[in-house]
Amino acid sequence: xxxxxxxxxxxxxxxxxxxxxxxxxxxxxxxxxxxxxxxxxxxxxxxxxxxxxxxxxxxxxxxxxxxxxxxxxxxxxxxxxxxxxxxxxxxxxxxxxxxxxxxxxxxxxxxxxxxxxxxxxxxxxxxxxxxxxxxxxxxxxxxxxxxxxxxxxxxxxxxxxxxxxxxxxxxxxxxxxxxxxxxxxxxxxxxxxxxxxxxxxxxxxxxxxxxxxxxxxxxxxxxxxxxxxxxxxxxxxxxxxxxxxxxxxxxxxxxxxxxxxxxxxxxxxxxxxxxxxxxxxxxxxxxxxxxxxxxxxxxxxxxxxxxxxxxxxxxxxxxxxxxxxxxxxxxxxxxxxxxxxxxxxxxxxxxxxxxxxxxxxxxxxxxxxxxxxxxxxxxxxxxxxxxxxxx
Numbered sequence: 001x002x003x004x005x006x007x008x009x010x011x012x013x014x015x016x017x018x019x020x021x022x023x024x025x026x027x028x029x030x031x032x033x034x035x036x037x038x039x040x041x042x043x044x045x046x047x048x049x050x051x052x053x054x055x056x057x058x059x060x061x062x063x064x065x066x067x068x069x070x071x072x073x074x075x076x077x078x079x080x081x082x083x084x085x086x087x088x089x090x091x092x093x094x095x096x097x098x099x100x101x102x103x104x105x106x107x108x109x110x111x112x113x114x115x116x117x118x119x120x121x122x123x124x125x126x127x128x129x130x131x132x133x134x135x136x137x138x139x140x141x142x143x144x145x146x147x148x149x150x151x152x153x154x155x156x157x158x159x160x161x162x163x164x165x166x167x168x169x170x171x172x173x174x175x176x177x178x179x180x181x182x183x184x185x186x187x188x189x190x191x192x193x194x195x196x197x198x199x200x201x202x203x204x205x206x207x208x209x210x211x212x213x214x215x216x217x218x219x220x221x222x223x224x225x226x227x228x229x230x231x232x233x234x235x236x237x238x239x240x241x242x243x244x245x246x247x248x249x250x251x252x253x254x255x256x257x258x259x260x261x262x263x264x265x266x267x268x269x270x271x272x273x274x275x276x277x278x279x280x281x282x283x284x285x286x287x288x289x290x291x292x293x294x295x296x297x298x299x300x301x302x303x304x305x306x307x308x309x310x311x312x313x314x315x316x317x318x319x320x321x322x323x324x325x326x327x328x329x330x331x332x333x334x335x336x337x338x339x340x341x342x343x344x345x346x347x348x349x350x351x352x353x354x355x356x357x358x359x360x361x362x363x364x365x366x367x368x369x370x371x372x373x374x375x376x377x378x379x380x381x382x383x384x385x386x387x388x389x390x391x
Contacts, residue, residue, distance in 0.1 A: 001047065001048075002016045002020070002047075003048060003049050004048045004050055004062075005049045005052055005053065005062055010068055010071075013062075013072070014071065014075065017048070017072055017075055017076070018075060020045065020047075020048050020050075021041075021075060021076050021079040021080070022079070023040075023044075024038070024041050024076070025079045025080065027080065028079070028080040028081075028082070028083075028206070028351070028354070029349075029354065031080075031082070031205070031206045032082075032205050032206060033348065036206070037165075037206060037208040038082065038083050039164070039165065041080060041083045042086075042087070042162075042165050045076075045083075045087060046118075046119030049119070050087070050091075050119075051091070051120070052115050052116045053072070053091065054069060054092070054095035054098065055094055055098060055116065056098035059109065059112040060116055061094075063098065065301075066240065066304050067298060067302055069091055069092070069238075070240055070241065070244040070297065071244075072091075073087075073091065073241045073244040073245060074244045074245070074247050074248040076088075076248065077244065077246070077249055078248040078251050078255075080206065081204060081246075081249045081252075081355070081358040082205065082206030082207045082358070083206065084245045084248055084249075085161065085204060085207055085242070085245045085361075086206075086208070088241035088242070088244070089123045089241070090121045090122055090123060090162070091238075091241060092236075092238030093122055094112075094115065095238050096236060096238045097111075098112075102226060103225045104225070107185065107222060111168065111185075114167070118167075120167040120168065121162055121167050121168070122166065122169075122170060123160065123161055123162055123166055123168075123169065123170065125157040125170060125171045125212050126157070126171075126172040127157060127159040128141055128142065128155070128156065128157060128158060129156070139174060140155065140172045140173055140174055140181060141155060141174075142154065142156070142157065142171065142172065142214065143155060143173055143174055143175075144174065144176065144184060144224070145175075145177070146175075146177060147218075149220070149221050150218050150219065150220060151218070151220075151221065151224060152216060152218055153171060153173055153184055153192075153214045153217040153219065154215060154216060154217070155171075155173060155214050156196075156212065157169075157171060157211065157212040157214075158198070158209075158211050160195075160209055160211065160212040162207065162209075163199075163208050163209065163211075163212060164195070164208045164210075166188060167187065167188050168185055168187055169185075169186045169188070170183055170184070170185050170186075171183070171184045171185075171186055172184075175224075180227050180228070181227070182224050182226065182227050183224070183226040183227075184219060184224055185219075185225045186214070186217060186219055190219060191216075191217065192214060192215045192216045192218070193212070193214060194212075194215065195210050195211070195212060196211040196212075197210045198210050198211045201361070202357050203357040203360055203361035204357075204358050204361045234312070235312060235313060235315045235316040235319050236319070237301070237312065237315070237319060240304075240319065240323070242327075242362065242365045242366075243297055243322055243323045243325075243326035243330075244297065244326075246326060246327050246358075246359050246362040247294060247297060247326055247329075247330060249334070249358055249359050250329065250330040250333040250334060250355075250359065252355060253286075253333055253334045253337035253338075253355045254283070254287070254333065254337060256337065256350075256352060256355075257336075257337035257340040257341060260340065260341045261273050261341075264341075273340075282336045282337075282339055283340065285336055286333050286337060289329045289333050290329075290333060293325065293326045293329040293330070293333075296321075296322055296325055297322055303315070303318070304319075316375070317376055317379040320376070323366075323367060324369050324372050324373075327359070327365070328369075330359040330362060331359050331360060331362070331363070334352065334355045335356070337352055338352050338356060
């Protein structure tokens with residue numbers, strides 16, 4: 001059995017991952033049309049110990065860098081975007097916990113041990129229908145009240161990606177006694193946990209982002225793992241798994257467009273359409289967008305890897321800009337790939353129509369463009385004020 005944790009080099013790990021995800025591509029079309037969650041994909045990622053890759057070395061993981069994680073996430077998403085985006089949340093959260101150590105040591109150690117032992121999966125559960133995305137500042141309506149030495153949680157969360165296979169739900173709730181917003185780590189085994197299968201999106205159908213329903217859920221005192229302090233949210237490099245996912249889908253769209261153009265030869269031509277100047281023009285435009293997006297993504301990831309905590313705290317503008325730029329590039333790339341394939345791209349048999357739906361989901365992952373652009377303006381104006389005038 002292959003074990004990605006035992007591989008010594010990036011190349012060895014990538015070979016193991018590429019071999020593992022190869023069947024994901026074929027399953028993606030079936031899972032999408034049947035609206036099935038890709039259980040097999042997750043079982044196979046667990047079988048090679050992929051979920052433990054971002055656990056720090058001192059806890060028995062590989063402690064990989066952000067740049068390396070993004071390469072793997074791009075590869076998974078190239079095979080199946082839904083699987084890539086879903087597992088990316090777990091991988092990034094675990095990496096962030098390892099780097100920041102912001103939870104109590106005993107809680108972190110127990111979580112990491114469970115991930116190593118059985119590939120346990122975690123995701124944050126913060127979005128609610130009433131409040132929308134937590135990045136817009138809404139307070140959760142989910143509540144936590146203290147009863148003796150336990151917490152009792154009640155509420156409903158939406159967009160709970162990987163809901164069918166999650167082992168831990170990191171849930172935001174307002175603490176009734178103080179009005180503070182806390183994060184509560186709740187195991188799937190807790191009484192009162194239910195999944196309401198509400199996910200009906202036409203994009204990323206395989207993420208299983210159903211509603212999480214919490215009814216009179218009792219958890220121990222140490223389940224409160226973190227207090228969210230308004231205005232103190234630090235930039236999160238791990239969220240670059242989002243643009244890495246959409247870059248992977250865009251790469252898959254280029255792969256398909258080139259194959260199609262090499263093979264499609266209408267009888268009005270003497271050869272395949274790939275010889276046509278207008279088709280080459282579109283493929284060249286795709287390559288230009290891919291190179292630009294890839295270099296932007298990985299240069300900022302490298303900057304994150306090489307920065308200390310103080311420098312990372314100043315990187316919000318770059319991180320947000322990468323997400324928006326790469327996602328917009330992915331949308332444009334899939335559009336160009338569809339223009340190469342023409343009406344064939346709209347066939348249910350073509351993966352391009354799935355890529356088209358999936359990349360558009362990225363427009364609604366955080367940070368959203370309408371929030372980022374004004375903050376970039378503030379960033380630019382702030383920089384200009386601090387500079388000396390040109391003489």
